[in-house]
Amino acid sequence: MLVALQKVSKSYRTAEGPLEVLREVDLGLDVGRSLALTGESGSGKSTLLHLAAGLDHPDSGRIEIAGQDISQLNDVGRAALRRGVVGLVFQQFNLIPSLDVAANLSFHARLAGRYNSTWQSELVEKLGLEALLKRYPEQLSVGQQQRVAIGRTLAARPKLVLADEPTGNLDEATGDAVLALMLELVVQTGAALLMVTHSTRLAERLDARVHLQAGRIA
Numbered sequence: 596m597l598v599a600l601q602k603v604s605k606s607y608r609t610a611e612g613p614l615e616v617l618r619e620v621d622l623g624l625d626v627g628r629s630l631a632l633t634g635e636s637g638s639g640k641s642t643l644l645h646l647a648a649g650l651d652h653p654d655s656g657r658i659e660i661a662g663q664d665i666s667q668l669n670d671v672g673r674a675a676l677r678r679g680v681v682g683l684v685f686q687q688f689n690l691i692p693s694l695d696v697a698a699n700l701s702f703h704a705r706l707a708g709r710y711n712s713t714w715q716s717e718l719v720e721k722l723g724l725e726a727l728l729k730r731y732p733e734q735l736s737v738g739q740q741q742r743v744a745i746g747r748t749l750a751a752r753p754k755l756v757l758a759d760e761p762t763g764n765l766d767e768a769t770g771d772a773v774l775a776l777m778l779e780l781v782v783q784t785g786a787a788l789l790m791v792t793h794s795t796r797l798a799e800r801l802d803a804r805v806h807l808q809a810g811r812i813a
């Protein structure tokens with residue numbers, strides 16, 4: 596298992612008292628597999644994704660990423676695990692404003708020591724970014740920024756790709772092509788993809804689908 600959640604519960608403190616978001620959730624994802632995570636707005640999908648990335652701690656339960664129990668790691672250890680294994684595509688793209696597209700694309704791969712110019716060129720071509728390499732994030736449309744964010748994540752060849760609505764700002768044809776590329780990478784590199792989506796149509800293209808409802812997997 597690349598990532599495994601066992602009886603994971605998570606609540607947030609709010610002004611109205613504790614808000615229970617996840618209740619004893621079990622979830623596992625094997626190498627080479629893709630899983631769609633669906634659920635209504637506010638059902639806890641992003642919370643689950645953050646936990647699976649080792650960005651946050653559960654209140655109870657166990658989370659293993661690449662065989663490591665994350666509760667046994669300190670912040671430095673978790674950051675190293677993320678750098679080594681996890682690739683994130685968030686709804687906010689977090690591109691670096693002072694770097695052009697080419698430098699944004701290679702940023703994480705270089706940090707992880709996995710920059711490969713051939714692979715980056717392949718991604719640039721597949722994501723249709725050739726003409727944009729010298730532009731800065733503020734000079735891009737939202738859909739273009741999304742493609743750069745996806746390219747930046749895939750450039751580092753992460754074992755575990757966690758993506759929150761990664762094609763949400765793309766037109767249907769571009770979104771389909773980008774999802775196909777992400778699925779291709781998963782197969783090609785023996786990675787795994789956990790993807791949040793509101794689209795049943797996109798969810799059906801992944802190997803499996805789980806639905807979050809009232810804090811549990813329905």
Ligand SMILES: Nc1ncnc2c1ncn2[C@@H]1O[C@H](COP(=O)(O)OP(=O)(O)OP(=O)(O)O)[C@@H](O)[C@H]1O
Nearest residue numbers: 607608609616634635636637638639640641642643
């Ligand atoms: N830091 C926080 N503090 C308090 N409440 C939070 C916090 N983060 C999220 N929540 C609440 O937890 C619930 C789950 O949020 P989450 O973002 O995981 O849902 P989601 O399914 O990803 O929603 P969406 O589809 O709208 O992005 C929501 O009710 C949200 O308001």
